[in-house]
Amino acid sequence: MEVRIEDLVKRFDDVVAVNKVNATFESGKLIALLGPSGCGKSTMLNMLSGIMPVTEGKIYFDDRDVTMLSPDKREVGLVFQNYALYPHMSVLENICFPLKIKRVPKAERIEKAKEYARMVHIDDYLDRLPKELSGGQQQRVAIARALVKRPKLLLLDEPLSNLDAKLRVEMREEIRRIQRESGVTTVFVTHDQEEATSISDYIMLMKLGVKQQFAKTRNLYNDPANLFVADFIGNPTINQLHGIYEKGNFRPDAYENAIPIGRYQIEDGSRVVFASRPESVIVEKKNGKTVMEVEETYVSGKDTLCVLKAGDGRLRAYVDNDSAPQEKDLVSVSFRDRGVFVFNEESGERYYE
Amino acid sequence: MSKKTKRYNGGRDPDEKFETSMIGKIALFLGPFMLGIVIFTIYPFINAFLMSFKENFSILRNTFSGWGLANYRKVLNDPIFLSGLKTTIKYVVIVVPISLIISIVIAVLLNNTRRFKAILQTAYFMPLVTSTAAISLVFRFIFANEGGLINKIITTLGQTQINFLGTNRWSEFVLYIFGIWNILPFTIILLLAGLQNIDPQYYTAAKVDGAKTLDIFTNITVPLLSPTIALVAIVNSISAFKVFDYVFQLYNKPGPGYNLYTIIYYIYEKFGGTKPQYGHAAAASIVLFFIIAVFTLLQRVLQKKTNY
Incomplete structure (x- = not known):
């Protein structure tokens, strides 16, 4: 099912939690609502589920306007951050509960519940109480309970934040698998960019209630709409140099040499931020180009992360292990065309070539 | 002195005086309450229990003919x-x-x-x-x-x-x-x-x-x-x-x-x-x-x- 939101607004007294958000979530995709805490992502999720009334705007499920409908009429499955499994019911009873409410005959609902228990790999624990399960197992039960009523939309609120690091990686792959297997349109909330980028098809990045960018996960990294997006996505974070744009060149404040960056629609003398992904920084043996000192090096897998002294600032660059410089070495630095962006220093808006 | 009191000494140096003074304090705080409980709950309970087995009991003369059901x-x-x-x-x-x-x-x-x-x-x-x-x-x-x-x-x-x-x-x-x-x-x-x-x-x-x-x-x-x-x-x-x-x-x-x-x-x-x-x-x-x-x-x- 396709989800469309139009000019969605949520106000709490004076605080605007969600501000005029528009988006269309394609059917059958996994969508991440990403942003720092207080960005309105959970509020968005609660409005999609129907738990929280909308202040302004519309929500459509396919062509049906569901803005004023209660949660059960929207046919959504919701997985809570702390799972909210009923403590007095066994795993099987928990999964059966939504069907019991729908007055599905007992034999049928047990059969269905077992089917979904198998799907989330919890079928060995059907008689256990929630308190007898680990966090990851409780998570699986919560997902099965949300899926058993065949919702049109599955919503997960910070699904992995209560799990330990190892389980988190395992469960995010599980969520991906379960989503693919069930084919249900899924929206999940997270503040962890790695979590979002590793499993989702699309990401909506938000800040202070405002949508920053909604795009395919890969595009968010390769084609950020503004400085906030470029800064939020990517680990290590994107390099940022402040300076002045002049006739196709960027003059950083931090050091002397200008960087040729090509023609942008920018007035000469404007203040801009020149941002570059660490893998877009080219580090070579000292030659005629900009020279910097290597401050620190970290080997991670097949690459080495070099921290370079760029005047007062720092540049991070990924270099192949074989050609990696030593600490204290002087190297020449230039930039690739890919993975470098220019932003307005004040507004953070991106300039295009 | 036992190991137990040594471990639980309220952070002070363990010595004999400490233990006795502690007992005194405990008695001071618990005493009045315990006295009430003993007089008005425990003694009457035991007494009533015994009394229920005393045959032909007279409370004024405190006499009874024998124990039984x-x-x-x-x-x-x-x-x-x-x-x-x-x-x-x-x-x-x-x-x-x-x-x-x-x-x-x-x-x-x-x-x-x-x-x-x-x-x-x-x-x-x-x-x-x-x-x-x-x-x-x-x-x-x-x-x-x-x-x-x-x-x-x-x-x-x-x-x-x-x-x-x-x-x-x-x-x-x-x-x-x-x-x-x-x-x-x-x-x-x-x-x-x-x-x-x-x-x-x-x-x-x-x-x-x-x-x-x-x-x-x-x-x-x-x-x-x-x-x-x-x-x-x-x-x-x-x-x-x-x-x-x-x-x-x-x-x-x-x-x-x-x-x-x-x-x-x-x-x-x-x-x-x-x-x-x-x-x-x-x-x-x-x-x-x-x-x-x-x-x-x-x-x-x-x-x-x-x-x-």
Whole structure:
């Protein structure tokens, strides 16, 4: 099912939690609502589920306007951050509960519940109480309970934040698998960019209630709409140099040499931020180009992360292990065309070539 | 000095003086309380237990003819005691469940309303802070034969008035209402505390699953409240088994026709009156003690079962 939101607004007294958000979530995709805490992502999720009334705007499920409908009429499955499994019911009873409410005959609902228990790999624990399960197992039960009523939309609120690091990686792959297997349109909330980028098809990045960018996960990294997006996505974070744009060149404040960056629609003398992904920084043996000192090096897998002294600032660059410089070495630095962006220093808006 | 006291020395250097001074302090703080308990609870309990086995016991002369089960034989074959037991059990069986059901409904409603919360909380708290003697006076006025509130309404409606306080059938009915009324506030408070311990997320989860108010009440609220319900049911049963003051305050005797003669009334009368029979009173007390002990054990079992 396709989800469309139009000019969605949520106000709490004076605080605007969600501000005029528009988006269309394609059917059958996994969508991440990403942003720092207080960005309105959970509020968005609660409005999609129907738990929280909308202040302004519309929500459509396919062509049906569901803005004023209660949660059960929207046919959504919701997985809570702390799972909210009923403590007095066994795993099987928990999964059966939504069907019991729908007055599905007992034999049928047990059969269905077992089917979904198998799907989330919890079928060995059907008689256990929630308190007898680990966090990851409780998570699986919560997902099965949300899926058993065949919702049109599955919503997960910070699904992995209560799990330990190892389980988190395992469960995010599980969520991906379960989503693919069930084919249900899924929206999940997270503040962890790695979590979002590793499993989702699309990401909506938000800040202070405002949508920053909604795009395919890969595009968010390769084609950020503004400085906030470029800064939020990517680990290590994107390099940022402040300076002045002049006739196709960027003059950083931090050091002397200008960087040729090509023609942008920018007035000469404007203040801009020149941002570059660490893998877009080219580090070579000292030659005629900009020279910097290597401050620190970290080997991670097949690459080495070099921290370079760029005047007062720092540049991070990924270099192949074989050609990696030593600490204290002087190297020449230039930039690739890919993975470098220019932003307005004040507004953070991106300039295009 | 033992290792245990060395480890628990309040952070000071361990020495002999410390230990003795500590015992002194413990005695100082616990003493008065323990003295009260020993004099008014433990000694009477042991004494009553022993007394129940003393045959032909006289409290004034402190003489008895021998040890034995004669008192128990007498009490358990006494038709007055057995009818008292029946009256008491009937009271428990009627008052405890009805008051519990009313309390659950009121507590859930109170927990869900935001408006008038302060007024409502005062209202249901009133019976608890008002003395039962005062409430009994009001009850007597409400149910009085001549000029009573309810009889005035009945006669205004053209019906013949009912002798609430003077007939066996109706006096029983008034006692039950009085009993229910008096235990409501305490029950509601405990249930409200239990309700406030339920994570509201369960209600939200159930609503998302399409559960209606009644579904939520039966499938979520009541099961999650069951530890509190079990506790309240047992505590109320125990106090209902000891019913005496409500009867006394309403009627000054065990009901208009000796029809509200409870176990405690039996014990009370055996202890006093013109021909006191202390041994019988003690034996009846011990029988009641064992009934209550069974309920206390039941509470333990129930609480373990409903511990999520």
